[in-house]
Amino acid sequence: MLIQSLYFASLAQLLPIEPPLPIDVLVVLAIVTVTLVLFVLQPVPIDATAIAVMVALILLGSWTGVSPEEGVSGFSNPATLTVLAMFILSEGVRQTGVIQILTRRMESFAGDSETRQLLAIVGLAGPPAGFVNNTPIVAVLIPAVMNLARKTNTSPSKLLIPLSFAAMLGGTLTVIGTSTNLLASDVWAQVGGPNAQPFSLFEFTQLGVIVLAVGIVYLLTIGRYLTPARIRASDSSTDDFGMTNYLTDVVVLADSPLIGSPVREIRSNDLDLDVFQLVRNGRTIVQGLQREQINAGDVLSVRADQETLMQVIEDENLKLLPEVIEDAESGDEPLPAGFTSEQHSWNPPSESARSDESDTDEDEDTDEEISDDTEALTEIVLLPRRWAGKQSSASDFEQENDVTVLAVRRGNEVIRQRLRDVSLQSGDVLLVQANEDSVARLRADRTIIVSGEGQWEEFDRSKIPIGIGIIAGVVGLAALELLPIVVSALTGVVAMFFTGILRPADAYDAVDWDVIFLLAGVIPLGIAVEASGTSDLLADGITAASVLLPPIVLLGVFYLGTALITEIVSNAASVVLMLPIAVDVATRLDVNAFAFALAVTFAASTPLLTPVGYQTNLMVYGPGGYKFTDFARVGAPLQLILTVVTTLGIAFFWGL
Numbered sequence: 001m002l003i004q005s006l007y008f009a010s011l012a013q014l015l016p017i018e019p020p021l022p023i024d025v026l027v028v029l030a031i032v033t034v035t036l037v038l039f040v041l042q043p044v045p046i047d048a049t050a051i052a053v054m055v056a057l058i059l060l061g062s063w064t065g066v067s068p069e070e071g072v073s074g075f076s077n078p079a080t081l082t083v084l085a086m087f088i089l090s091e092g093v094r095q096t097g098v099i100q101i102l103t104r105r106m107e108s109f110a111g112d113s114e115t116r117q118l119l120a121i122v123g124l125a126g127p128p129a130g131f132v133n134n135t136p137i138v139a140v141l142i143p144a145v146m147n148l149a150r151k152t153n154t155s156p157s158k159l160l161i162p163l164s165f166a167a168m169l170g171g172t173l174t175v176i177g178t179s180t181n182l183l184a185s186d187v188w189a190q191v192g193g194p195n196a197q198p199f200s201l202f203e204f205t206q207l208g209v210i211v212l213a214v215g216i217v218y219l220l221t222i223g224r225y226l227t228p229a230r231i232r233a234s235d236s237s238t239d240d241f242g243m244t245n246y247l248t249d250v251v252v253l254a255d256s257p258l259i260g261s262p263v264r265e266i267r268s269n270d271l272d273l274d275v276f277q278l279v280r281n282g283r284t285i286v287q288g289l290q291r292e293q294i295n296a297g298d299v300l301s302v303r304a305d306q307e308t309l310m311q312v313i314e315d316e317n318l319k320l321l322p323e324v325i326e327d328a329e330s331g332d333e334p335l336p337a338g339f340t341s342e343q344h345s346w347n348p349p350s351e352s353a354r355s356d357e358s359d360t361d362e363d364e365d366t367d368e369e370i371s372d373d374t375e376a377l378t379e380i381v382l383l384p385r386r387w388a389g390k391q392s393s394a395s396d397f398e399q400e401n402d403v404t405v406l407a408v409r410r411g412n413e414v415i416r417q418r419l420r421d422v423s424l425q426s427g428d429v430l431l432v433q434a435n436e437d438s439v440a441r442l443r444a445d446r447t448i449i450v451s452g453e454g455q456w457e458e459f460d461r462s463k464i465p466i467g468i469g470i471i472a473g474v475v476g477l478a479a480l481e482l483l484p485i486v487v488s489a490l491t492g493v494v495a496m497f498f499t500g501i502l503r504p505a506d507a508y509d510a511v512d513w514d515v516i517f518l519l520a521g522v523i524p525l526g527i528a529v530e531a532s533g534t535s536d537l538l539a540d541g542i543t544a545a546s547v548l549l550p551p552i553v554l555l556g557v558f559y560l561g562t563a564l565i566t567e568i569v570s571n572a573a574s575v576v577l578m579l580p581i582a583v584d585v586a587t588r589l590d591v592n593a594f595a596f597a598l599a600v601t602f603a604a605s606t607p608l609l610t611p612v613g614y615q616t617n618l619m620v621y622g623p624g625g626y627k628f629t630d631f632a633r634v635g636a637p638l639q640l641i642l643t644v645v646t647t648l649g650i651a652f653f654w655g656l
Contacts, residue, residue: 024532027063031056032534032577035525039569046570047514050521057524065531066524073527074520078198078486079186083179084516085489089471090133091510092496096467099128099137103144112152118224121145121159122166122216129166130173130208131475135383135512138167138616142381142623143451155229160620161634162219162227167616169215171605172208175199176478176485179515180571184579184601187526191535191580192593201478201485204598207649211602214645218638226634230412230625241407241414241431248309249321252298253336256317263300264290273308276404276433277301286435287402297339303406303416377406378434380442381449381623384426384615394422394430401442403434411611412627427611429622446509451623463501470495518572526576539584551591551656555599556647558582562603563639567613574604595650602646608635 031053038049057064058071074080093099106124110117125137141163149156171177175185185199252258258266263275278285278292279299285292294300299321304312312318319336327333394405408415408422409429415422424430429451434442443450474492477483483491496502502510529535546554558578566574582596607613609632611621617631624630 022533024063024065025534025537027060028528028532028534031060031064031528032525035573036569039573045514047517047521050518050572052521054521054524057528063532064528066528070527071524072520074523077186077520077523078484079179079182080516080519080523082176082182082486082489083519084511085486085493086133086176086179087511087515088493088496088502088507089474089489090136091506092501093132093467093471094136094140095501095506096464097461098464098468099140101461101464103141107144107148107151110148110152114154114158114224115220117148117152117154117159118162118220121163122219125163126166126170126212126216127173129168129170130177130205131471134167134171134178134616135619138163138619139383139449142449142619146379146451146623149233153233155231155233157230157624157626158224158227160624161617161626161631162223164614164616164620165215165219165223165608165635165638166212168606168608168614169212172211172602173205174208174475175201175203176489177208178571178605179519180575180605181601182485183519183523183572184575184597184604186523187575187579188583188594188597190526191530191583192597193587196594198485200481201475204601204653207598207602207646207653210649211606211642211646214641215638218641222637223634226637228626228630228633230627230630241409241416247406248302248304250300250302250309250313250318251321251324251336251339252294252296252300253317253319254296256294256296258294258316258318259296261294262290263292263294273302273304273312274404274406275300275302276406286404286433297336299339376434376439378403378432378439378442379451379623380430380432381451381619382424382426382428382430383447383449384618392424394424397424397430401432401434402438403432403442405430405432407431409622409625411621412625427618427621449619463499466499467496467501470499470501518570522570522572522576525573526580529577530580535580535584538581539588542581542585543588546585551589552647552651554585554589555595555650555656556643558585558596559599559603559646560639560643562600563607563643564609566604566607567609571604571607571614575600578604591656592654595654595656598650598654599646602642606639606642608639608642 035049035053038044038052039046042049044052054071054074057066058068061067061071102124106120110120121141125134125141128137142160145159145163146156148154149159171181175181181199185203189196189198263278266273266275275289276286278289278294278301280295280297300318302309302312313320324336324339328335392400394408397403398405406416407430408424409431410425410427439450442448470492473495474488477488477491478485482488493507497504497507546557549557562574562578562582565578569577579597579600582600583593586593586596607617611617611626611628611631613631620626
């Protein structure tokens with residue numbers, strides 16, 4: 001480091017012109033710029049970028065002012081540890097089944113009225129989000145909302161954006177409501193001055209209640225009419241995905257060239273056609289299907305567009321199943337060779353369960369396993385947690401999970417062709433055919449939501465009082481300031497273990513590790529922005545440019561500016577970058593710095609304009625079939641309303 005410093009010092013003496021900014025500030029600004037670009041473009045996952053930033057800050061410590069100890073301090077930071085503990089506590093609450101019970105009651109209360117449905121959804125998603133991480137709340141409610149919409153012939157699109165927004169606004173109720181609040185609390189304690197303390201648990205609850213109430217009223221009135229019905233009300237997943245004309249049953253005729261060929265050869269050609277089920281002598285073959293040899297009379301359930309289907313029928317001598325049955329019943333043609341009467345009663349795939357007829361006679365020429373499991377169409381949602389950085393194709397997903405992918409919905413786009421070449425993304429909704437065992441495995445995967453069915457996980461409901469008691473103890477100890485929030489939360493985690501609500505393995509799976517690494521990576525960036533003088537320099541410029549603005553208007557500008565920045569970069573990054581600047585500007589103008597810190601905190605916790613601004617938005621993006629701009633359509637008026645409400649609320653409660 002000494003040699004590097006001497007080198008740059010000598011180089012600076014040789015330059016004929018002094019640099020416009022101190023070298024320390026230039027280095028930090030360069031790191032910030034590269035970080036923002038990587039956050040926006042995401043060539044690598046955001047958490048990987050955060051760790052790279054941490055390493056760069058340490059390596060360039062002579063200019064960034066970040067020592068190795070400070071660089072890795074994010075991992076031991078109280079905010080990071082509290083967020084980690086809250087993920088585990090939220091999973092403990094979920095494991096008791098209490099959210100499912102509340103969801104059942106929500107469905108009972110909502111009925112067929114869209115107004116009551118909206119009221120039930122925002123009421124169940126909002127208040128609990130102040131005490132439990134909002135991601136598992138939304139994850140549990142998405143399938144409930146989808147089922148409710150299907151039962152009541154309501155478009156799920158009308159309900160899912162309100163679900164995400166309500167859960168987001170509920171996070172403003174307490175300091176543990178979001179990881180953003182906890183990080184803002186830590187940053188404020190660092191930059192707020194010698195008397196600055198971390199936020200108490202209910203530091204801004206009075207304003208959070210107002211924000212949530214205003215949001216709920218908006219979603220029930222103006223927002224209700226702005227929210228589009230992208231997915232029409234329907235009774236089946238095939239209708240939702242526009243698959244009615246793409247799921248077809250064909251019979252293999254006696255002179256078909258496909259006879260004796262394995263099913264996989266049909267998928268290996270250039271045709272956009274998938275075989276996802278075979279029926280032979282009343283038996284449904286799903287497992288090991290791709291190696292199954294095709295026989296005369298087999299019924300193949302295929303996915304194809306009309307042009308491809310007609311080409312295959314002509315080239316491979318196949319016949320549509322309805323035509324076969326109609327010709328046989330009218331006496332025009334006999335049943336094809338190998339086609340038995342059992343196939344007459346077989347129905348194409350539907351949302352209802354299909355029971356296979358038992359048959360103990362197995363084909364001696366094959367050792368393939370015949371599935372006796374109930375097969376059904378199921379919708380699954382890929383959560384941001386794993387799939388944001390995972391490179392996986394639809395065919396990889398099929399092999400890993402023993403399912404057949406029939407369609408992919410990405411926002412309002414439905415992909416039905418060339419599925420084997422589609423790279424899956426976070427927020428995608430997959431229409432899959434799967435047996436009960438496969439669905440159970442998918443349901444156990446915490447990176448996936450199984451949303452197309454009404455079944456629930458089995459939990460030990462006797463643990464509900466214990467789980468609620470632990471959460472109440474965590475909140476009570478922190479609220480009474482008997483223990484710091486981080487200690488109270490970790491104590492609750494230990495209690496979850498010792499009462500048997502959670503196993504350590506459940507805790508590890510429950511933690512959203514990319515959020516933890518993101519926080520640990522950007523915390524030293526805040527240290528660098530402050531230590532290098534970058535925040536002072538930016539604050540000087542903002543102060544000079546806004547000298548004619550009244551403090552309350554400037555407070556609103558900071559709120560709205562932070563909200564817009566958060567749509568582009570992560571919540572954590574916007575807090576780390578904006579909060580020190582806001583405090584410095586307030587100090588220079590001799591106004592209440594705490595008020596400006598709160599404006600940044602609230603704005604960073606409620607990005608409403610894009611599906612990528614917050615993870616709950618991305619979770620509902622695919623299931624709702626939304627366009628990217630739909631979030632701005634619903635969220636922009638609410639964002640402006642909250643700018644006014646939050647600004648006035650801060651001025652009223654804390655003064656300027």
